[in-house]
Amino acid sequence: MIKTKTLFTKLFLSYSMIIFLSFTLFGLVFIYIFHLNLYDDYEELYDFHYERLQEQIAQSAEEGWSDEETADLIQPSLHHRNYNIFIYDNTGELFIQPEGDAEYEPDQEIILTASDEFVSEGATMNGNLSYIIADSFSVPGNEETYVAVMVFHDLNHQYQQMALMVLIPFIITIAFSGGIIYFISQKITAPLRHMNEAALQLATGDFSRRVTVSSRDEIGQLGDTFNYMAEELNSLEKMRKEFIANVSHDLRSPLTSMKGFIVALLDGTIPENKRDHYYLLMKEETERVIQLVNDTLDMSRLEAGQIEIAPAPYNLTRQLQRIAVLLEPQLERKGVGIQLEPEDTDLFVVADKDRIEQALVNLLHNALQFSLNGETIRIQLETTGDMLAVHVQDEGKGIPEAQLKHIWERFYKGEKSRTGKGGTGIGLSIVKSIMELHKTEITVKSKLGQGTVFTFQLPLKK
Structure with a gap:
């Protein structure tokens, strides 16, 4: 049974049907x-004999x-192989007939009709x-009227020849076209089968x-897109595995x-005077796990579009000062400083306070992660018209040019090449999504050995 649901079969049958219908038409x-x-041609031949008979009968008279x-x-x-001519007088009686061809004599009704009007049927x-053609004529100087009836009796042979003239080329064309259509349909659908x-x-x-892409048409473009998709999926799968790890x-x-x-606390290994220190360590580790889960x-x-922002005016300077205080323990442990410029000028922006804080914390964590002892993280606020530009700059080793375009991707782990430390690779992806919700762009500039600066803009309160 032919599988009519395959694209090859549909193409083959469609093209074949078009050619069949075209040739039939x-x-x-x-x-x-x-x-x-x-x-x-029959009527022209009749006119020729009609005039000739008139002349001959007129001559006879x-x-x-x-x-x-x-x-x-x-x-x-x-008499002719393909036709016969019968002549009748004005009474409808046969005047002259071809010898031996009485079997083709027309009906009397046709003769009577032809006495008054031209007949062809x-x-x-x-x-x-x-095919019968009949008409009456008269001879000058003779009062009698005659009817000339011409009977063409070889139409079967004519139509058979004509049918063969159509049928033989039709069969040859269909067979030849079928082979070409089969080849073309195979050529078109083969890449699609491979893609499937x-x-x-x-x-x-x-x-x-x-x-394998062997053409530059739409199917070739589809093949390029398919390979690009496979590359992206392969890259995403690698990042996913790294993310899980x-x-x-x-x-x-x-x-x-x-x-x-906990085990050490339960079995009394940790002295009473050091328990508060270990409780603090446990609290920090718990917060680290919670932060990881929350980021995920x-x-x-964000990717599912389930987060909506509620922009409102608020003091961005105060927010940055508070974040700096919250990060102070981590900054002190690494020996890294933080500097806000300007520090005492209150600048109000219109944005979602909680989401901007989340983005700033992620950017500062990123800067802290790649800063060394004695270096400083700078947060610069710069007004430009009705917008406020926020620059977060570190003095780390910088990001290679080839990695800059990938740092916003989910699970991307390019930072390992900078510090050797692991991370989930989702912090900057979250920052990017938050900025997109605020309909603003975040950019990054980096030079190896000089550090990295992230910049985004927020509308100022009017």
């Missing part, structure tokens, strides 16, 4: 034109010939298609499969530490 038009031309002599003169032109005589096979492999998790590590490390502290959940909600 051509055949019908050809038959119609053939029919008209054939009957026009002038010479005073008898009916037998007139018949001997006219009879040789009355098709008929069936002795099982054969025929590759897509099935991608669905099973094998992202190494690629398709990093999250697992970041969860396991604090949980392992807390378990060790926020990223999922």
